[in-house]
Amino acid sequence: MKYLITTTLFVILLFNLGFSQEKYTIKCQIAGWPTEKAYLVRQGNFPGVDSVAVTNGAFQFQGVIEGPTSAYLITQKRGGVAKLLYVEPGVININGTFEDLKNVSVKGSKCYDDYLELKNVQEKYDNEMGKYVQLQLSTNDSTTLKGYYQKLDSLSELSINFSREFIKKHPKSLISLLELNSLNTSLTNAEIKNLYDALDPTVKAWPEGKVLAGNLMYMGKDKVKENNATESN
Known part of the structure; x- marks a missing residue:
């Protein structure tokens, strides 16, 4: 069992080969976002890290992905304040305030x-x-x-x-x-x-x-x- 747990990430990366990619866009407008950058840390099916500049609480991530995967929107790459979401093909809109980050509106994400x-x-x-x-x-x-x-x-x-x-x-x-x-x-x-x-x-x-x-x-x-x-x- 321990072997299976420690090798899960390797297996996930291995299985990523051969999946077709589709575009995704995540548009964020979060008033009071406290940092100059926002990070999108993908986990699970299709892991990866991306970062973008923030202007008056507005920022946007774009890319391609093979399918849905769990992710976190984070103020810092490590140790920041995080919001759980899911990255999947299509356009996702996130709106709200940083003060109430856990309850921001997430539209366009079936997951x-x-x-x-x-x-x-x-x-x-x-x-x-x-x-x-x-x-x-x-x-x-x-x-x-x-x-x-x-x-x-x-x-x-x-x-x-x-x-x-x-x-x-x-x-x-x-x-x-x-x-x-x-x-x-x-x-x-x-x-x-x-x-x-x-x-x-x-x-x-x-x-x-x-x-x-x-x-x-x-x-x-x-x-x-x-x-x-x-x-x-």
């Missing part, structure tokens, strides 16, 4: 729309679970605690089910691929394989799709348990 759809629901479940975690600290009554544990289990299962249905609903989305990877310890190996098989062939052909395919045999809460048992022997 970002999918990300928000997933994030907004999952945050509701996370916030609700957080309440019950805090309630556990307020009592020593075993019956009450049991009720809190059951509620947490129920909310966790609802969250997992939502992710599962999201992936089924969005078989062509990068977000589905990333979410599937995050369910490694929540679903069984068979469930993960079934969800992966239902993804669009284009998604499976992306570098991160191929990396996930190579890791499928090790994924799932049952496989993780088996691996942990083997390492402890």
Whole structure:
């Protein structure tokens, strides 16, 4: 498992070969942007770094890319304030203020729309679970605690089910691929394989799709348990 993790970036770079390139443009108008330059740091499928000059909060990135990939808009190349987004073919418009960078408007990015759809629901479940975690600290009554544990289990299962249905609903989305990877310890190996098989062939052909395919045999809460048992022997 450690070998697979440490070689993931190399494999992604290797799989980048042979993809056709399409143009992308990211137009930004962010009032109060504090630095003379803005950086676009791409990760995942198609990594890379770009920088442009900023004029009164306005700046623009242009280039070509083989498909969608996660990225960060950053004030400095290293250690700066960052905003998550996704680079994909087409024109993306970002508008807002640096003071509220996390909530700037992002238009023209299907990946970002999918990300928000997933994030907004999952945050509701996370916030609700957080309440019950805090309630556990307020009592020593075993019956009450049991009720809190059951509620947490129920909310966790609802969250997992939502992710599962999201992936089924969005078989062509990068977000589905990333979410599937995050369910490694929540679903069984068979469930993960079934969800992966239902993804669009284009998604499976992306570098991160191929990396996930190579890791499928090790994924799932049952496989993780088996691996942990083997390492402890």
